[in-house]
Structures are given as structure tokens and as C-alpha cells.
Amino acid sequence: MDGSNGDRREAIPTPVSGNALPAPRLARTILLTALLGSTLLTTTDILSSGASPSAETAWLLLLPVILALQVLHSVPDSSRAPLPRKCLTLAAQVLLTYLPLLLFRTFWATMAACLAGSLLLLLPPRAAWPLFGLVGLSMVVPTALDGGPVVESIRLSQVSLLTGFVLYGLARLTALITQLHAVRGELVRRAVTAERLRFARDLHDLLGHSLSAITLKSELIHQLIPAHPARAVKEAGEVMSIAEQSLADVRRAASGFRDLSLRQEIKSARSMLDAAGITVWAKVELGPLSPHVDTALATTLREAVTNLLRHSDASHCRIEAVELDGVVRLLVENDGADAAHHDPSPYGGHGLGNLRERMTAVGGRLESGAWPGGTFRLLAEVPAQRPSSTARTGG
Template identity: 85%
Template sequence: MSGNPLPASKLARTILLTALLGSALLTTTDILSAGASPSAETTCLLLLPLILALQVLHSAPDSSRAPLGRKCVTLAAQVLLTYLPLLLFRPFWTTTAAYLAGSLLLLLPPRAAWPLFGLVGLSMVIPTALDGGPLVESIRLAQVSLLIGFLLYGLARLAELVTHLHAVRGELVRRAVTAERLRFARDLHDLLGHSLSAITLKSELIHELIPAQPTRAVKEVDEVLSIAERSLADVRRVASGFRDLSLRQEVTSARSMLDAAGIAVQAKVDLGPLAPVVDTALATTLREAVTNLLRHSNASRCRIEALEVEGVIRLLVENDGVDAVHHDRSPYGGHGLGNLRARMTAVGGRLESGPWAEGTFRLLAEVPAQRPSSTTRAGG
């Protein structure tokens, strides 16, 4: 972002530089109209660009984060360029104190900057008093110095803030893109992992049925085609951002898959209407649980329960046949449960999984009950 600043950043810097040049022009006018000797005018006009350069350096974005040694050196140089000429040419050099006042606010911590800022303003009373001028003129010079210094400080901070906001906006855009990519990958894993596991299981069953039960094999082929069509629809829903699923439909699908695998299923669903975001999160959790069961266990029985208890939706999936030494050799495996935990956390719920009593494996998801009228469409 810094190498190619956006128009708002350029505009803020342009306004700041214009104000600095305007203040320098005001000082130049004071020098030329003061009637000083040619040598005095020449000296002041040569020193003024140095002060202006220091002020531009101090007004740069993040100048307050510069090393302490560098800040001390540049501030000391600006103090000398402000007060030494003031001792010699005080009638027309007082406006340069505004630069110093602004630099103090830009570079120093507030606890030290504001007292010194006020001290610079008070110091502008002294030159006029030494020349025997009226007190009102001394106060006016002090006010002008502080006002211009505060204005330069405000413009520099505004330019820095605009630049920072554009940088933050760019970072937010990058994070949003990353989050959407993760959402897309997670949804593909959750949706297609289940469907592809079902197709694999059905295909193995068809291979066994063809010699002995061709009629049933044809029926299973029809189911494989149906699963493939649903998988295509899932991919399209993920790509378009609509991913609402039904827990009740997933229970029916899970029962069909587990029956085909020869696993005894005990399913119990006692739920009222659910908000789409909760329904989708629980349906996806059941999909992943069944997929893991088929891939990573030798289960003979499985229990599925979806109940509402005291305002909390509880989904329980429990199976036997846990393989303690199983290791998924696929380099792309191992993200399913992490995705599910992220989904549960997003809807204010939690997920527990792991070995349970008597060689069983249990997955428990809990999420506060939400009704359809109080929730929008499910998000990633």
C-alpha cells in the first residue's frame, strides 16, 4: 500500500504539504517586509528551508515510532534553528516557532509534549517584550505560534490516520479472501467427503452383488447415481454460497449408508423446527461423523440421537469397532473434526469427540437452540 498510495492518502499528504508551504510563505513574507539588512534576510532565507525540511520529516507517517536517538537529534537541530536566529532577528523570525510546537506534539509522548508545546508558546512573549513592544502583541504571537503548530500537528495526524485506514482496509480485504477460501475448502471437505465415501461404499457393495444378486445391484447403482447428483448439487451450492442442510434428511441418509455397510443403526430424533444455521451445522457434523465411522472403524452398531434438552440441541453419534492403531495415510486427511469444531464455535456451540466406555467412540455436539424466525441463512 505504501508504494502505491490511494487517492485519499495522496490528498491528505497534499493538504499537509500545502499547509507547510503556506506557513513557510508567511514567514518569508515577514522576513522580506521587516526592513532588515540584506545579510540578515539572506541568512534567514537560507535557514528557512532547513526548518521546513525538518518539519516535513517530522510530519511523515509513523514519525513518532522513529528511533529515540534520531528524534532527539532532529528535534535538537530544530530547536537551534528556531531560537538562535530568534536572538539575532527576532522581529521576523517568531513564526518559525509554530513548526517546533507542531514537531513536539508529533514526536514526543503526550505527557512531555503538551507542557513543552505550551512552553514554546510562552517563549514567544519574550522577544516582543525585549523589544519594548506591547503585551497584546506578545500574546498574539504566542497564540499564532500555538495555533499554527496545533494545525500542523492535526494535519499530520490526519494524513497518518488516512494512510493507516487504507492499509487496514487492504488487510481486511486479504483476510476476507482468505476466510472465503477456507470456507470453500471446508465445505467441499464436509460435503464431498461424505458423498465420496458413500459412493465408494456403494460401489464395493455393487461389486459383491453383481454375481449373486444382479437385481439388487442395479438398485444400488441407481442409489450411486442419486448420490453423485446430490454431490454435484452440493458443489454448486457451495460455489454460490447457499449451504443449508437438514439434520433429519442427514439422519435418513446416514441410516441408509450404515445399513448398506451392514452396521446396525439405532436412531432417535426429537426436535422442533431449527434455525437454518443450526440445522446446517448439525447436519454437517452428522455427515462427518458417519464418514469417519465408515473410514476409520470396524463398527457393527451405531447410535444416533438428536434431542433438545433445556434449550440446548444435543447431537450424539456413538459406535463400536474403534481401531486404536488406525492412521489415515492420506496427506489430505485429518481436517474434518477441526472444521466441525469451527462450525460449532461459530454458532455458539461446542464439540467433543474421542474414545468412550467399552471400546466405543463418541461424538457429542451441543448448540443453543435457535428458532428459524430469529436467524438468517447459514453462513460459512
């Protein structure tokens, strides 16, 4: 690659923890502000009620405990906590909500809103909503103990339920925002992984074919130099062309754009196989194909020819690329296949798997395997998807 692109490094965003992102942090800040505002309102009511110093001291002792319980119930995934822990913390909040009512009466009613929100956060809906309503009805008791009017009881119940619902909504919103950012980070990681796999697959398909061709033609040049120097020079020129084309393909693969032509690949395959002394019979009857179908079939032919040269002792090869009833059919068949062949390289053995993925991506299928008599056959079929024209060409 040239210097302008070879030294370039694409910046990949590093996944950030959901707790450190601005949106979840802002949501938690809003939730904590609402909780502190609720407890501050209760504190103001109690301090202005003329309660005894002992009552005020009791409130100051209970305040951090209730606030800690509510924060614990409002954290994301609090509903997934073990059932014994949820029962224990809810029981503690129930006691700290109703027992102080005997001392503070209606001034303590705000704490019922926190309990109502905790019930919605921790319990299943079937149990949470009836208990939520029951907490609202229970706020009639403080007014009755103070001898207040019924209208005041209704107002207190409504305020408790509404505040509890708001606290529940803020806690759920915080959890959903945190989850959303976690999912987005996971999608980024998967996208980066998919792009790496695509690049590795393209390099395998490109360089495996090109390097096999260069190796084959280099061996042929070595044999031709003593007796046929003119032909050796011609083959050397083809090696240079293959190397230049490989470099161009790698550059396009790195940038994400790489369209191949099946007809061009058939010509290239014939040149390679002829150089290897393999007799080729080719049949091409195709109409115009869409770029992604053309590229998928061309890549399939590349891998098939590469495997033929590396893993067989073929003398004949048959290549068919025909279209019938709206289906493009690519057949590559050769003799001299070794059914017992196994590639011991830890980097080998992924070519056919890559091709199956490519065929599946364009709605096609791929079959390959050994046939009787030492024949190996690879068959790829994919629905024909035309760019515009429907004219047929033959060759």
C-alpha cells in the same frame, strides 16, 4: 459445474499501499501545502523587512533545513522513532528557531509554530503540552527586543500556538487516514482468507462424505452384479443421486448458501450404513430448528458417518438426535473403532476440527473419543434455536 459458472472468476481486490491511495495522498498534500504556506509567509516578511543581503542569504540557507526537519517530524509514526534521533532533530529545530531570532526578530516568529507542532508530534503528552505552552510564551521575547507593545506580544504568542496546533492536527490527520486505509486493507485480506477457509471446509465436509458413499456403494454394486442384478441397478441409481446431490451441494457452497437437514442426513446415513452391512439404531425426537443449527448438526452427522466408514470395522451404530431442556443433542456411537488409528494423509485429520468450529459458531460444543471395548462416541450439543414453530415430531 455448468459452463456458465465454471469459468467465472471472482475478482479479489489487491491490497494497495496506504501511500498510493487517494485519501492519504490528499492528506499529505494538504499538510505539505500548509508547511510551504507557513515558510512562504516568513519569507515574504523577511524580504519585505529591509534586511541586509547577508540576512536574506542566511534565511535562504536555513529555509530548506527547517522545512526538511518539519516534514520529517510530520510523517506518520514519527513518534515511534528512536529516542536519540528524536532528541537530535528536536534540538536542531530548537536552535534553528531561537538563534535566528537575534537576527530576524519578529519576522522569524512563524518558525516557532513549527517547533510547537513538532513537540506535540514527537513527545509524550505530559512533556509536550507544557513545552508547547512555553514556546508560545517565548514569543514575548522578539517583541520585547523590538520594543513593541504588550498587545503585539500576546498576538504573536497566540498566532504561534494556533499555527503549531493546526500543523499538529494536519499531521495527525494524515497519520490516522494512512492507518485507517492500512487497517482496511488488512480486513480485506482477512476476509478473503476466511472465505477461502470456509470454502475449503465446506468442500471437505461435502466431498468427503459423498465420495465415501459413492465408493462404498460402487463396491456393493460390484458384488451384487453377478447374483443380484436388480438390486445392483437400484444401488447404481442411488449412486447417481448421490453424485447429483454432491454437485448441487458444491455449487451452493461456492455461492455461500448451503442449508442441510439433520433428518434428511439421518435417512442418508441409514442408507449408507445399511449398504455397508452395519446395523443402525436411530432415535429422532426434534422440534423445528433454525437453518444454521440444522446445517451444523447435519454436517456433524455427515463427518461422523464418513469417519465411521473410513476408520472403523463397525457392525453396529447408534444415532440419537433428541431435544431436552432447550438443548439439541446428537450422539453417534459405533463399535469396531481402532484406537491406534492415525490418518497418514497430509490432507486428512481436519474433519473434527472443522466440526468443533461449526459447533462453537452456533454456541454449541463437540466431544469425541474412543471408549472402552473398541467403541467410538461423538457427542454434539447445541442450544435449540427455533425458526417459528415449537411443535415436536418423533421418529
